[in-house]
Amino acid sequence: MSEIRVNPLSVLTWNKLNFNYAKMSVDEGLKAEDGPRENNLPGGVSFKGALDEAAYRNWLAENGIEYVSEAVVAGKFPMPDEQAFPTGMGAEADKLFLDNNVPAILYEVTESIERPLRFDYSYGDGDKVLENMIIHVRRGCSFTLILNISGETGSGCVGHSLKLYLEEDAKCTLVRLQMLPKSFMYFEDCGARLENRAELKYISLQLGSAKTYLGAFFDQWGYASKLWSGLGYIGLKDHFLDHNYVDCFRGKKTVGVMRFNGVLMENAVKVSRETLDFRQYCTGADGDEEEDLLVLGEDCVNKANPLILGEEEDVSGRHAVSVGRLSQDMLFYMQTRGIDEIKAQELMVRSRVMQLASQIPDDELKKNVERYLDRLYCDRVAECTAPCK
């Protein structure tokens, strides 16, 4: 077992608060995923090979992605996290893949594809797997990718890293749905670079795994590029979730929206870092970030650090957080209509999760999410009151 620093905060703050980074313990003996590769790819998507470090750097150079040192973030603080292609989890997560000889699998999208491409990953007891992907969407192409990560029973460790490069006018919808068993440790990292007018819709729904680390860095280089990102999660008993989402505005008239919608139950712990980072010359950029959290357990811990960093005058940035419980008024209203407290909670949880799940362009997966919630509430009702119906 080794420990690495992940999810670095974009600027440092008081060390006592333990926000500046997260410590992530990872198992030894992690292996590269041998799952979906070139088989069954639709026309317009091609498998371009597995890149080692040198090939990865060549790919960066070939695509004109200059190495931008993040050693000094926005001219302010010396930061430890330098990456050629920034991701939310940071440089040590990249290094973990290198140290375990996990190459980056490069896919290239050269035509617009209407039907979503879905990769299913199913894990079993003892699996210790790393998946490392680069998706390169060529100019003007549109593409939807769903990564469906699940497992039935047992314990293990799964880490997925994804770098997404959207050329001019490219459009991409990326969905990551995670329903691993509780005893799995899971992390997912993302770095996305958006060129002129590129658009990214990024949905991450986290329902399983008791220990989850999530990172995303959206680098909006291009003029008028657009991002919509939604993260939904349920933190159950003994769950720990740590995330770091950064929307970095570099291009003029860029637009970024980030939504975080979660539920914490029992003694779940959540640590969040959410940053709108307006770099110089991103005139006319507009960033909007909102976190809405429902806390349903008296032993829950909710830590949040929502940042707005600005070095450009002509921008508009907004951040809002709302943390609360089920209001007594609402409970009373529901009880007058014969809905007890557990059912009322269930309705609230379902509405939050399904709000995001409804945007997954795959009916089977939506049903899977509903079934997951049915199971969850079946168990909770069984624990709390009467036999499950």
Next chain:
Amino acid sequence: MAEARKDSPIDLAEDNRGELLADVERGLYDFKDEERDEDFYKVDEGLTEDIVRRISEEKHDPDWMLDFRLKSLKIYNELEIPDWGPPIDGLDMQHIVTYVKPKTGMKASWDEVPEDIKNAFEKLGIPQAEREALAGVGAQYDSELVYHNVRKDVEAQGVVYTDMESALTGEYEEMVRSHFMKLVPPTDHKFAALHGAVWSGGSFVYAPPGTKVEIPLQSYFRLNAPGAGQFEHTLIIIDEGADVHFIEGCSAPKYNVANLHAGCVELFVGKNAHLRYSTIENWSKNMYNLNTKRAICEEGGTIEWISGSFGSHVSYLYPTSVLKGDHSHGEFTGVTFAGKGQNLDTGAKMIHIGKNTSSFIDTKSICKSGGISTYRSSVEIRKQAEGSKASINCGSLMLDSESRSDTVPAMDIRTDKADVGHEAKIGRISDEAVFYMMSRGVSEAEARAMIVSGFANPVSKELPLEYAAEMNNLIKLEMEMG
């Protein structure tokens, strides 16, 4: 309309741009008085045990205080400089004089204060403000108070307002001893430890149960010596049901060497008591302002911080409210204006411990001409603080693209029975608003200054009129300066 103080930067009569520029002449804060060696006692530059002992001896400390200073020095030497805030590389403690004492005792009449020092405070408008609007005044020049006075009617209520040295060696010694640096222990951070080692000056206030001081008390801190540090300690104890408003002002002339301010404010707010602590900080732009302020509230107590930060080269300032008692309440309303060459890292901390506690933070940050303004805060709601509510609202206004504005708020909530709301916004002055005002005959510069003043209104409206006007004039001055 209230009459403006003479020699003050305030002109309430006419908001005319031509007069305005004259009214906010920077010299009102930047004037320097030469300090002749025969009139002042100074320790050597640097920080050693010998210097700490000399300060203690000079101040006639009781033995426990000398021990406290030496322990603090040890802690100072063990702690690291913070790695998360603005750089303070230009601050070299080996070149800071930690104690400069005017060779005059503390006076209770301005007539007895030496002429040159009295003139400095006259220029700042302190004696006149005392006559017109204050219940008591303390005036510190470099490391020691040179003037202290409190109105008879306030004194008659049993309110104690005196300098820290008198409190330390007089009848309040035990009270001081049981509270001094208990809220901000020297182990808190490196500059709290520095303060513990070399503190000098400051005020002590005790308001007995049920007293209500209708008009504010004020302390004014003037640091005149180049390359010097000021380390005043303010200790305020508000007993059950009492109500006090305390105002703190500070300024210094600008030198081309670094000056340091590492003061400490400790506020103890008793059951159902109320304390408002207002600060207009206008240190010169060679000042490192590494100040620590903290309050603790008992059941039903209320602490209100009103803070305007305009000066300093670098500031680390985060007034903290510890809401210990059930139903206690903390509020922080602040405005920070960072201009050229300034890196101001300011904000607030709220720690909810008692049940049904509530806090409200409302801050405005403005930056211009390459200034860096950072709003940094933390709101902590402990597990036992059921029924607590916290609201945080921070706005940033950037006036050009050379400048930088960050908001770094942290929340740590450990109960499900709390409601927390946070909202932050960053933006610029709207062109439409400027155009609208210009179409009504207001010049662009004035329009922008008025919009910025309006942005800072939540703070200025909480200040007494004269101080609000001073704050607005500081904003206008900063807007005029490139």
